[in-house]
Amino acid sequence: MRWKDEFTCWRLRCRIVIHPCAVPIPSSPSLLTVRGLSFSRNEEPLFGPLDFSVDAGEALLVRGDNGVGKTTLLRVLAGLLRADQGGLEIEGHAADRESRARAIAYLGHLPAFKADLTSLENLEFLCALHGRREGRSFEAAMATVGLAGYEDSPARTLSAGQKKRLSLARMWLSPAPLWLLDEPYANLDLDGIDLVNRLIVGHLDDGGATLVTTHGAYAAPPVKTRELVMRRARWEAAA
Amino acid sequence: MIGAARALLQRDLRLLWRRRGDALQPALFAVLVVVLFALGLGGEAALLAKVAPAVLWLAVLLSGMLSLDTLFRGDAEDGSLDQWLLAPVPLSWLVAMRVLGHWLTTALPLLLAVPLLAELMQLPRAQLPLLMMSLLIGTPLLSLIGAVVAALTVGMRRAGILLALLALPLYVPVLVFGAGAVAADAQGLDASGALLMMGAGLAASAVLAPLTAAAALRIALSGE
Numbered sequence: 001m002r003w004k005d006e007f008t009c010w011r012l013r014c015r016i017v018i019h020p021c022a023v024p025i026p027s028s029p030s031l032l033t034v035r036g037l038s039f040s041r042n043e044e045p046l047f048g049p050l051d052f053s054v055d056a057g058e059a060l061l062v063r064g065d066n067g068v069g070k071t072t073l074l075r076v077l078a079g080l081l082r083a084d085q086g087g088l089e090i091e092g093h094a095a096d097r098e099s100r101a102r103a104i105a106y107l108g109h110l111p112a113f114k115a116d117l118t119s120l121e122n123l124e125f126l127c128a129l130h131g132r133r134e135g136r137s138f139e140a141a142m143a144t145v146g147l148a149g150y151e152d153s154p155a156r157t158l159s160a161g162q163k164k165r166l167s168l169a170r171m172w173l174s175p176a177p178l179w180l181l182d183e184p185y186a187n188l189d190l191d192g193i194d195l196v197n198r199l200i201v202g203h204l205d206d207g208g209a210t211l212v213t214t215h216g217a218y219a220a221p222p223v224k225t226r227e228l229v230m231r232r233a234r235w236e237a238a239a
Numbered sequence: 240m241i242g243a244a245r246a247l248l249q250r251d252l253r254l255l256w257r258r259r260g261d262a263l264q265p266a267l268f269a270v271l272v273v274v275l276f277a278l279g280l281g282g283e284a285a286l287l288a289k290v291a292p293a294v295l296w297l298a299v300l301l302s303g304m305l306s307l308d309t310l311f312r313g314d315a316e317d318g319s320l321d322q323w324l325l326a327p328v329p330l331s332w333l334v335a336m337r338v339l340g341h342w343l344t345t346a347l348p349l350l351l352a353v354p355l356l357a358e359l360m361q362l363p364r365a366q367l368p369l370l371m372m373s374l375l376i377g378t379p380l381l382s383l384i385g386a387v388v389a390a391l392t393v394g395m396r397r398a399g400i401l402l403a404l405l406a407l408p409l410y411v412p413v414l415v416f417g418a419g420a421v422a423a424d425a426q427g428l429d430a431s432g433a434l435l436m437m438g439a440g441l442a443a444s445a446v447l448a449p450l451t452a453a454a455a456l457r458i459a460l461s462g463e
Contacts, residue, residue: 078325081461101327110318114250116257121250128246129326129333 029092030055031103031178031209032077036086039069039076046072049086052228054209056177059200062213064230070213071109073230074180077211078106090178105130105174107181111163115156119147119166122155126170133175141169145195160187168199179203179210243328244336251340265302265345266352272298273356284361291360292370292421296414298356299349299374303381304406306345308398310337310389311456320393320460331453338379338386338449346378369430370421376437377417383441383448384409390452394459413437 030053038048046069054060062070075081077088079100088095090103113122123138142148145165150158158166164187171179184196200210212225255262276294280286314320314337323333353374357367388406392398420433 080321080324098327101325104325106321106325108318108321110316110321112318112322114254114313114317114319116254117250121253125246125250126322129243129322129328131327 029089031058031091032211033089033092034077034086035089037076037083037088038085039072039081039083041072047230048084054178054211056207056209057204059204059210059212059225061225061227062211062230063227064213064215066215068230070215070230071182074106074182074211074213075108078104078180080106101130103176104178104180105171105176107167107171107179107184109182109186111155111167113155113163113166116154118152118154119158120151122166123170123173127173131175132173136173138173141173144172144199145169146191161189161192164188165192165195168196172199172203177208179208181210181212183213183215185214240328240332243326243333247333247336248340248343251337251344255344262344262348265306266349268305269298269302269349270352270356272301273359277359287361288363289425291357291362292366292425293418294360295353295356295362295370296374296377296418296421299346299353299378300381300410300414302349303346303378304385304403304410306341307385307389307406308392308402310341310386311393312389312398315393315460320456324457324460329453330456331449334386334390334452334456335445335449338382338452341386342379342382346382350374350378363425366421366424369424373417373420373430373434373437376434376441377413380413380437380441380444381410383444384413386452387448387455390455390459392459393456394462413440416440 033053035051036049038050039046050073052060062073064070072081076083079095079097090099093099095103112126114125117125119142120138123141127138138151139148142151145168147162147165147169150162155163155166164184168184171181179200181196181200185193188196200212203210273294276290276298277287280290311320314323323330326333350371353371354367357370362370385406388402388409389398391405392402395401416433416437420430420437423433424430
């Protein structure tokens with residue numbers, strides 16, 4: 001069975017709902033639907049064509065060895081790279097720049113912090129750019145990620161792990177429902193890994209969804225996740 | 240949109256304040272260029288006065304070009320540009336604000352030093368207002384044109400000399416009209432034509448350059 005079939009089967013299993021009136025429940029469109037997405041670098045196919053969808057309240061773990069294209073996949077989904085073919089739909093509509101900007105928050109390898117600004121100033125700037133979720137304050141964000149007391153430290157004095165925590169604070173403040181987390185566990189201590197998992201669980205409980213890439217060395221979030229396993233020039237998915 | 244613009248400008252000014260020493264570097268460079276010219280040409284006042292508009296304009300232009308590489312490079316290297324691209328605000332708007340911030344932090348301190356440099360070059364005081372006027376219109380124009388080139392080369396590890404090779408030919412008309420306006424005035428001719436041409440160029444590039452630079456940034460970033 002090809003991965004796509006297996007994937008569809010899994011989705012079907014989840015969608016079968018026994019309803020007393022036997023009226024089919026209108027299924028709301030998935031938060032993110034990817035159709036026939038493929039990408040090649042320098043004429044060399046890297047992945048695809050790829051079909052999958054992520055519903056609200058769901059986490060998709062993108063697993064694979066170094067260099068198979070996990071980061072590239074996330075960058076294509078975020079709109080930083082242009083796909084060769086195929087595209088994505090956000091809540092049932094073909095994604096354009098605006099709907100992407102509204103729906104997607106992206107955590108990449110680079111933290112996007114200015115070394116000479118303090119932690120708080122960096123957060124404030126990025127929130128001015130992307131918007132802030134209602135009812136979430138900067139103080140609460142710093143406390144959530146365990147950086148309380150570092151508000152006025154210049155970002156250059158933070159360790160790699162602390163910068164990652166600050167990036168997570170940015171995600172927590174973001175109003176976007178879909179988080180694209182590229183190696184969120186990298187550089188973090190055990191407590192930090194736990195923090196990532198807690199944030200993901202909280203986000204899913206709020207009706208959000210996440211895509212998480214990992215090369216497999218770290219623990220997956222303790223929620224029901226599906227996995228997308230990337231192998232070189234070949235794709236597999238397992239429930 | 241206004242909020243994002245204000246935040247970006249505030250960020251740039253804050254960064255400038257944290258690195259106050261760096262802010263003076265473009266101005267110091269221009270001072271050195273002018274001093275070298277003055278020394279090289281000798282102390283003859285008439286000769287200095289004659290070449291002063293061109294030398295002052297060149298000093299400002301070269302110093303602006305040296306700081307051009309910092310326009311987007313820092314933001315590209317630390318991932319800020321990725322976040323700009325993903326923001327709900329148009330990238331060209333952010334680019335325009337970044338260019339404005341860059342002009343405020345690199346060109347404006349330099350303009351403040353120009354009266355001093357003009358004195359050094361024996362520029363007749365009557366011509367100083369015209370020179371300042373031409374620089375005030377010309378330097379934002381240089382920044383905007385330079386932004387397109389800086390955006391094109393931001394994907395390269397080291398743009399260095401390539402940036403100069405691409406930007407300098409585009410700077411030629413600005414230099415011709417800018418220095419030309421002051422030189423024409425020195426000969427008793429009307430300088431307003433050249434100033435108006437520069438003004439028209441500034442108006443056009445204020446609209447077109449951010450759009451072009453934004454497109455170039457997208458290409459540069461998707462090449463990584």
